[in-house]
Amino acid sequence: xxxxxxxxxxxxxxxxxxxxxxxxxxxxxxxxxxxxxxxxxxxxxxxxxxxxxxxxxxxxxxxxxxxxxxxxxxxxxxxxxx
Amino acid sequence: xxxxxxxxxxxxxxxxxxxxxxxxxxxxxxxxxxxxxxxxxxxxxxxxxxxxxxxxxxxxxxxxxxxxxxxxxxxxxxxxxxxxxxxxxxxxxxxxxxxxxxxxxxxxxxxxxxxxxxxxxxxxxxxxxxxxxxxxxxxxxxxxxxxxxxxxxxxxxxxxxxxxxxxxxxxxxxxxxxxxxxxxxxxxxxxxxxxxxxxxxxxxxxxxxxxxxxxxxxxxxxxxxxxxxxxxxxxxxxxxxxxxxxxxxxxxxxxxxxxxxxxxxxxxxxxxxxxxxxxxxxxxxxxxxxxxxxxxxxxxxxxxxxxxxxxxxxxxxxxxxxxxxxxxxxxxxxxxxxxxxxxxxxxxxxxxxxxxxxxxxxxxxxxxxxxxxxxxxxxxxxxxxxxxxxxxxxxxxxxxxxxxxxxxxxxxxxxxxxxxxxxxxxxxxxxxxxxxxxxxxxxxxxxxxxxxxxxxxxxxxxxxxxxx
Numbered sequence: 241x242x243x244x245x246x247x248x249x250x251x252x253x254x255x256x257x258x259x260x261x262x263x264x265x266x267x268x269x270x271x272x273x274x275x276x277x278x279x280x281x282x283x284x285x286x287x288x289x290x291x292x293x294x295x296x297x298x299x300x301x302x303x304x305x306x307x308x309x310x311x312x313x314x315x316x317x318x319x320x321x322x
Numbered sequence: 323x324x325x326x327x328x329x330x331x332x333x334x335x336x337x338x339x340x341x342x343x344x345x346x347x348x349x350x351x352x353x354x355x356x357x358x359x360x361x362x363x364x365x366x367x368x369x370x371x372x373x374x375x376x377x378x379x380x381x382x383x384x385x386x387x388x389x390x391x392x393x394x395x396x397x398x399x400x401x402x403x404x405x406x407x408x409x410x411x412x413x414x415x416x417x418x419x420x421x422x423x424x425x426x427x428x429x430x431x432x433x434x435x436x437x438x439x440x441x442x443x444x445x446x447x448x449x450x451x452x453x454x455x456x457x458x459x460x461x462x463x464x465x466x467x468x469x470x471x472x473x474x475x476x477x478x479x480x481x482x483x484x485x486x487x488x489x490x491x492x493x494x495x496x497x498x499x500x501x502x503x504x505x506x507x508x509x510x511x512x513x514x515x516x517x518x519x520x521x522x523x524x525x526x527x528x529x530x531x532x533x534x535x536x537x538x539x540x541x542x543x544x545x546x547x548x549x550x551x552x553x554x555x556x557x558x559x560x561x562x563x564x565x566x567x568x569x570x571x572x573x574x575x576x577x578x579x580x581x582x583x584x585x586x587x588x589x590x591x592x593x594x595x596x597x598x599x600x601x602x603x604x605x606x607x608x609x610x611x612x613x614x615x616x617x618x619x620x621x622x623x624x625x626x627x628x629x630x631x632x633x634x635x636x637x638x639x640x641x642x643x644x645x646x647x648x649x650x651x652x653x654x655x656x657x658x659x660x661x662x663x664x665x666x667x668x669x670x671x672x673x674x675x676x677x678x679x680x681x682x683x684x685x686x687x688x689x690x691x692x693x694x695x696x697x698x699x700x701x702x703x704x705x706x707x708x709x710x711x712x713x714x715x716x717x718x719x720x721x722x723x724x725x726x727x728x729x730x731x732x733x734x735x736x737x738x739x740x741x742x743x744x745x746x747x748x749x750x751x752x753x754x755x756x757x758x759x760x761x762x763x764x765x766x767x768x769x770x771x772x773x774x775x776x777x778x779x780x781x782x783x784x785x786x787x788x789x790x
Contacts (some may be wrong), residue, residue, distance in 0.1 A: 258752070265650070281697060285728040286769035301727040 244295065244317040251294050252310060255287045268311030276309070287313075323475045324389040324455070324511045327382075328597050333515065337489055340379045340518040341536060347379050349515070350583055355439045359387025362441035365758070369393050370458070371418035371433075372411050373500075374402035374426065378520030381499045382434050382508065384420060386437065389455040389475050392487035395420075396458035396470060397500030398675065400522070403742045414458070450578040458648065460501050460539050461599050467667040471502075472643035478505065481603050481642045482513035491566065492536065493746075495530050496543035501781060502599040503571055507542050516540070526550035533563065543567035544782040545579050546718075552582060562586055571595035573783050574686035574704055577612045578712040585670050586608055596629070598679070601671065602642035604628050613683040631684060636675040676702060692721035692787040699765035701733055703786045706766055709758040715740055715751050720777045723788040724770050731788060734770035744776055 249312035256262040260272070261277050265290050272284065279287070284300060291313070299307045299316035307313045327349065327654040335350030347355070363371075371388075373395050376383055381397065386396040408428040411419065419430045420438065449692040460468065461696050493511050495518055497504035511518045519536045521528040522778070530551050532538050543551070546569065555562065567586045570580075575594050578599065583592060592610045597603040605628060605772035607614050620630040628639045654721055687702035694701040703721035717738045724734035735755070739746035752771055759767050 247474060258756075278729040281728050282732070282764055282767070285732045288725060288726060289732060289734075289770040293770075315510060 247294060248317045251290050251316060252313060257288050259283055266310055268309065268314060270311050271312045278314045324356065324386045326479065327356060327662045330512055330515045332490060337515060337732060338517045339498050340377050340382060340520060340658060342377050342520045344377050345379055346625060352382055355383035356390060358441040359438045360384050361388035362438040363387060363391040363393045368418050371395060371420055372416040373397045374400060374419060374421035374423055376522045378495055378499055378518060383439055385433065392453050392455065394456035396457055396460065399498060399500060413468045414470055422538050433446065436528040438465040459505065459599050460500065470648045472646055472648060473644050477642050478509060484508050485513040488516050491540050492519050492533050492538050493540045494529055494538045495520035496524060496541060496547050497782060498524060506603060512614045527554050530554050531711035538564050538566040541565060542570040543553045545570055545575045546573060546779050547782045548579060548583065548782045549718045565590040568592045569595055571597055575612055576708045576711055580610050580612060595640055600644050601638050601640040611683065613685040616679055616682050618682055631677055632739045636677050638673055688786060694733055696731050696733060697729040699763065701766045706733060706759060708756055710735060713754050713758060715754060718777050720784045720786060722786050732769040733766060735768040736772050736774045738777060740775055743775060748773055
């Protein structure tokens with residue numbers, strides 16, 4: 241089904257539907273926190289778990305700085321797969 | 323055990339005592355075999371030994387024979403891994419191993435059970451009334467060093483002192499006889515001169531088969547065993563025969579499971595037993611409601627109770643508990659007596675079971691070791707699990723902690739849909755789960771929901787707590 245980045249985008253879309261956020265639309269530039277999607281730590285942990293289930297790793301658990309935008313999350317899988 | 327067996331054999335020698343997948347035996351035959359075992363143990367100078375044996379009929383002979391000879395048996399799970407067995411048996415200092423398995427190795431003296439039961443008959447082995455009848459029961463802990471609780475049949479036998487003969491009862495052995503609950507079933511069956519139906523393997527589907535073909539009318543099992551058994555029965559569209567006695571123990575019994583059991587087996591007496599390997603059998607309730615009644619707790623007006631609640635944890639004082647762990651000298655021994663831990667002076671002990679008083683009930687919230695720390699919020703898995711297993715679309719579920727870099731842990735749930743994954747409306751069940759936990763604090767909401775064909779168990783119990 242497409243590249244890892246496309247799969248990551250699908251996981252994020254499914255996650256946002258489940259938590260009923262981002263209903264007004266989102267792009268790679270949309271922030272994960274605050275004025276963006278406004279994820280709290282529990283929601284971020286849920287997304288982290290969904291991504292880990294799909295890929296075996298996720299940008300929230302990889303160490304270093306947390307991703308700030310949707311694009312940062314998707315880009316993590318570009319880095320991993322290349 | 324041996325005195326109960328002698329009494330049963332004297333009054334009902336031809337009564338069927340045990341039916342297994344391999345054979346059956348009367349009380350007279352069991353007693354004869356036990357005496358042979360006792361004679362062989364004495365002749366060989368064996369005072370303690372390990373048992374790795376699936377057949378409950380043989381196990382009964384070995385246990386009763388050991389009691390007669392004053393030797394200490396210790397059962398291992400019949401299918402125990404060979405390497406693990408060597409480790410544990412070495413720690414517990416077992417030199418003699420009674421088993422039919424030929425794949426076990428190590429610096430042990432292996433004895434085929436036939437070598438003991440084929441010993442020439444000798445009725446001269448008679449225990450003195452006050453001599454020890456030791457029994458070692460390994461605990462079901464999963465980490466750390468192997469542990470084993472030292473018991474004495476004379477103490478354990480007190481729990482069935484008032485049991486009356488019920489020769490028409492046929493009890494399913496759903497526990498392993500190496501478990502404390504299994505030992506309780508063995509004692510109850512022999513004390514009531516009933517029949518033990520003991521299929522092997524002891525999986526719920528084997529139990530269901532025994533219910534349908536072996537005229538079983540009494541069952542003692544964990545709630546998890548019942549969930550699997552009922553799911554198996556639903557998939558086969560089974561019509562159950564009536565049962566007379568149902569005993570649940572080892573875990574908290576959820577309300578929805580009790581209701582389902584009550585709906586299917588309306589005439590059965592349903593008891594929930596609170597017991598542990600360490601403390602023995604503490605209390606039981608038979609009102610078919612979850613938890614235990616508040617008015618059964620220890621108080622000035624109920625000073626005989628062995629149960630009380632302190633700071634959200636259940637405390638008990640033992641009636642027929644262990645004498646101590648292997649490697650520990652017990653207070654009883656140092657005092658020159660054979661009394662169980664916690665009995666002398668009414669000493670209260672923590673159980674590690676977290677509870678909450680809700681109205682007139684003491685409700686179980688899970689084990690201390692099962693608490694999930696979600697960002698500093700302590701989450702008890704049982705209340706979450708109860709809500710999910712209460713959904714009509716869910717056959718079974720287990721709630722546990724899943725590590726998270728962000729919050730330390732999140733609440734995770736594995737769900738077995740009714741009818742299996744294929745054909746289940748997965749997204750619909752997700753929505754139902756979300757609605758079912760909506761009024762719980764947010765940290766308690768499952769953040770990882772996966773759908774599985776079956777859930778993992780250990781010793782017939784659901785595995786909760788933190789999982790990797």
